[in-house]
Amino acid sequence: MSAGQIKNIEDLIPLGDGKKIVDYKIKHLTAPGENRGSVMLKVDFTVKSPTGNEEIHTAAKTVPPSELIQEVFNTPVTFRNEIAFYKKIVPLLQDFQRQHGIEEVIDFVPKYYGSRLNLKDDEGKVDQDAVLLLENLKVANYDTLDRTRGFDLDAAKLIITDLAQFHAVPLALKLEKPDVFEREIKPFLMLWTPKEQQRSEMSKQVSRLIDDIEELKSVKERILNAFDCNFTPRETRETFATITHNDCWVNNFLLKLENGKPVKSVMVDYQLCSYGSPARDIVFFLFSSVQDDVLRKHYDDLIKLYYQIFISTLEQLKCVTTPFTFEALKEEISNEARYSQFGHVTFMLYPIFFPQTEVQANTDCDALIFDHKIPDAHKQKFVSLVNEFIKRKWI
Template sequence: MCDPGNIKENLNGILKSVAEKLNIENYELVPDETGNYGDGFASHFYTGQVKNKDTGKIINVAIKKSPSSKEVDFSGLFRSEIAFYKEVFPRLSSLQKEHPTLSKPFVNIPEYFCSQPPPLTYIAMENLQPLGYTMYDKAKTLDPSHLKLIFTVYGRFHACSFVLKEQNPEGYKELTDKIVDEFSKLLNIVIAQIESSFKGAFRNVHEETEKDLYEKTKNIPDNIKEVFLKAYNYDGKFDCIIHGDCWSNNMLFKYTCENELEDLKLIDFQLLRTSTPVHDLSSIFYSGASKKDFDKLTEYLQVYYKSFEETCKGMGVDAHKIFPFEKLIEEWKKNALFGVLMGIYLWNMKLLPKERFQFLVKDPDMPKEKKKQIWKDMMEEMYRSEGYQEKTKAILVHAVEFGILD
């Protein structure tokens, strides 16, 4: 986080860069010095406006900055997201524009303005809130309309890199070579949290009354590192560029005046990487869907595949040849364990009000051991809660029923 004395000056400098990027010469800068932490640890947000004095147009800007931390280096995460906005999306956008018959392209991200790599790290993009976009209540499960839209949008997104790989393998390799897997650098931290979360969920599995579930999950807690790494590392042939951090807080939704769902934008590409599309889909599904919707998984995969197929067709590629629906089902059974584990972990973040844990990053001088103990106490309380037990049990039951855990 910036030194409070320098926040206004810093924000004005960023807004000036936005004005210059948009070729606005006569402008007024309006920074908002009230910062806000996201629901994770890796970003601090500010907003501001660039007012064009000649036209009266107002550009609403969201500014994402790296927080101060003595424990974690966030610079790689920001480099990854900057690479998405400067390299990856422009290439996928250009590919889509080469095919005018594509009626519904993937355009579901905020407009990117400018950025600065470490050490002066920031990303400036379109602030979607004044346009009516809002975040879904993270403590609630996603309803069918939201799930269908999410699966539709990811069908378009994933199809773009599948098409690029099919039509221009060298171009796909050149683009993906620029992507650095920042998630892999955080695995020790993530695995420790997943181990704790899974053990918390496993407490609610009863050997005597749930023998099959117990037998198929009992060895995971003590072997969580091996299990997670196997789930994380993808060695199949259906790789594509994935979001990598696919949960509801990295999505913004827009509604009509009648409160009907209208649009979706994806945000936060810090964990961008190449992998199976199932890693994206299973993460949002198991961290967002209800038990009732778990039983309709095949229907949601059909929604995804219809969108994937239409996008491929619009760019002259037969989806059935490059990624048949039957292979998508197989991929889910083989690779959705990643989403199962992430879902169990993410429900910690979703059910715990952010005010209860974000003071840990707001106080960079708090002793490390004290932070650990506070976090441990909060997690213990979470694992005992009815909401966490109910949601994680449903995930495990479905994982066994669908053949992910066998």
């Protein structure tokens, strides 16, 4: 869907009595290639009220125009699931917190305005008229950071704190109200895995990358074995199982800075949410999106911070925390690092380090994601990833 072509977009904005939309403008919100699984548009509404005009600044998420990308991301399912996350799951989790007397409920999610799957506004097929309308965080001075640089320690602490709450609140709800979790949340959680042909192509590209890095040639077979085994579905480990985001990389966190320091983070893109171990998100976030020197010096500190917030959140929600020991969490992390996240991070380095000049020059950058000269920064990050996983006996 191109800018200016969202049909009946004004119908998605809820207005109070005496208010009326008198104008709106639509522009592209993100640069080409920065949101591969959707099109993001900026929609600014002018609303007339009895006291004068006001502006409502929103971000509209629409389905990707490419049928290939829709197939890759399973858009008919994932777009529906993301709408359900904002419309149903977030209010359910916030109400659950309030029932336990918590006033500062989870707030690292953009404000939801409205959505539809199609112009019939029914529960039928997701089509090209599907729209998810959210708060435009950039107007509130939130922004993404340089995806090739990653997060510093302050940003990593902020985000790992939010992740701990994101995982703990639905886990507490599952433990207290398993029937509600099963009925109201779990139907909208689906683990996405690449198809066999995609996995085969990805493995070939990783093999070529290793051949181009002298210091990794001696462990090529070890790396490829670890990469290939990561895409085999495994039974869910129930103790920690909760909602997982599954796409916790730089571009899916918007930060607000004050005097150059991050003070607030918002997490976006919930289309790939699944049911599984929170360690998926922990490992993927840390090794795909945190600066290498920060990770080397502060990995243990960040894991301890996550655990502290995770346990305190469960305690606020009156959960028995005995099963959730720190040793059990470290075992979860090791398990997901070995069996799901090495391949996930390895693949994600391609879009993270895809040259921005090529993104801007090619509208179909997904077709080129592997077909370009690998930047040195990508190679260095991959070497660091491999070394860290070998050091920790994860591969």
